[in-house]
Amino acid sequence: MNFTKKMFQENATLEDEVHVAGDSESWHIFMIVFQVILALGITFGNTLVIASVWKFEPLRIVSNIFLVNLAVADLLVGILAIPIRIAFVNLPMVRQDMQMFLQELKESLQMSPFCFLWQIASVLLLLASLFTLAAIAIERFVAVRMPFRYIELCTTKRCVLVCAFIWALSILISVLCLAFVKEQLGNTCRMADLVSPTYFKCILAPCIGFVFVVSWVLNVRVFHSARKAVKCSINILRDNKASEWQMLSTYKVTVTAFLVLITFSLCWIPSVFFTAVGIPKKYGVFQDVVILLLFANSAMNPIIYALRLPLFRRAFAKILKRENGSIAISNYSSENT
Numbered sequence: 001m002n003f004t005k006k007m008f009q010e011n012a013t014l015e016d017e018v019h020v021a022g023d024s025e026s027w028h029i030f031m032i033v034f035q036v037i038l039a040l041g042i043t044f045g046n047t048l049v050i051a052s053v054w055k056f057e058p059l060r061i062v063s064n065i066f067l068v069n070l071a072v073a074d075l076l077v078g079i080l081a082i083p084i085r086i087a088f089v090n091l092p093m094v095r096q097d098m099q100m101f102l103q104e105l106k107e108s109l110q111m112s113p114f115c116f117l118w119q120i121a122s123v124l125l126l127l128a129s130l131f132t133l134a135a136i137a138i139e140r141f142v143a144v145r146m147p148f149r150y151i152e153l154c155t156t157k158r159c160v161l162v163c164a165f166i167w168a169l170s171i172l173i174s175v176l177c178l179a180f181v182k183e184q185l186g187n188t189c190r191m192a193d194l195v196s197p198t199y200f201k202c203i204l205a206p207c208i209g210f211v212f213v214v215s216w217v218l219n220v221r222v223f224h225s226a227r228k229a230v231k232c233s234i235n236i237l238r239d240n241k242a243s244e245w246q247m248l249s250t251y252k253v254t255v256t257a258f259l260v261l262i263t264f265s266l267c268w269i270p271s272v273f274f275t276a277v278g279i280p281k282k283y284g285v286f287q288d289v290v291i292l293l294l295f296a297n298s299a300m301n302p303i304i305y306a307l308r309l310p311l312f313r314r315a316f317a318k319i320l321k322r323e324n325g326s327i328a329i330s331n332y333s334s335e336n337t
Contacts, residue, residue, distance in 0.1 A: 031288055035082050038295050042078030045302030046071040052315035056327050059311055063143070063253060065159040066136045067305070069166065070260075073128040074298035081121050082295060088118065115194060116181075120174045123204065126268065127170035133264060134211045135162050136257050137218035143250060144226045173207060208272065212265075219258045226254045256308040260301055267297035 049071040180199035305312040
């Protein structure tokens with residue numbers, strides 16, 4: 001009897017115990033290889049972002065504090081979330097000794113501790129990323145809609161405190177699921193089978209929904225305001241190159257923040273939805289694809305920065321080429337606001 005069958009109750013139907021493609025050894029070998037490559041890419045890209053801000057002074061600006069915070073959350077996906085999933089979900093399907101060890105652990109503890117560890121890590125990183133995107137949206141709102149108060153409101157100290165608060169709140173909400181553990185655990189590693197629906201309905205869903213909506217509303221408003229400001233001022237500021245450059249660079253950073261939110265939404269919405277409602281066993285392959293999609297999101301942000309923000313692109317190039325010296329910036333202003 002394979003590991004998947006052992007996860008089901010003894011009175012499970014024959015249909016529930018049928019072997020599907022998502023449980024095949026070859027599929028899990030593919031998943032392991034793909035996730036290892038993805039983890040290496042995530043670790044490399046986000047380490048590059050953090051190192052760039054740390055090394056180059058022109059990148060040590062207020063708005064990049066939140067980009068670094070987002071990079072830390074993505075980096076933890078590569079060095080924490082993916083290895084946990086490989087070790088406790090994929091490897092047991094290809095190594096018999098690990099199957100037996102995990103099954104004995106589950107039976108001795110009457111629960112699956114690695115499942116809770118995986119789910120807590122997933123919720124923690126989801127919330128940290130989402131809260132950081134909301135903070136970026138607020139920071140962009142102030143930069144575009146209240147530019148004369150930006151320096152007063154968005155100080156380095158305040159932004160660092162906001163990042164600390166984001167992680168504290170994310171840890172609290174994710175660990176809080178342990179207070180809602182079901183008395184009778186389900187037979188899968190889905191959070192819906194481990195935690196009471198009350199946690200989703202009263203805590204997680206309202207929290208994610210509210211912050212998600214606020215982030216989108218603010219980003220849409222900021223995007224339209226920035227685009228309108230650029231169109232209206234392009235002729236007025238034609239003789240003032242410094243102001244024109246500042247306006248255009250602010251617009252570019254605003255669009256970049258919006259693209260980050262869009263990619264985050266596209267990658268995470270399927271996972272959040274299917275985590276709540278569950279995916280039938282016969283669609284196991286689809287569940288793996290959804291998980292790979294959310295993992296892939298953590299590798300996308302450094303690519304977006306490199307394509308959209310010249311300062312980050314130059315910083316990446318200098319670090320990879322092991323060149324010394326600073327990165328060149330515009331004669332008029334920083335290319336990031």
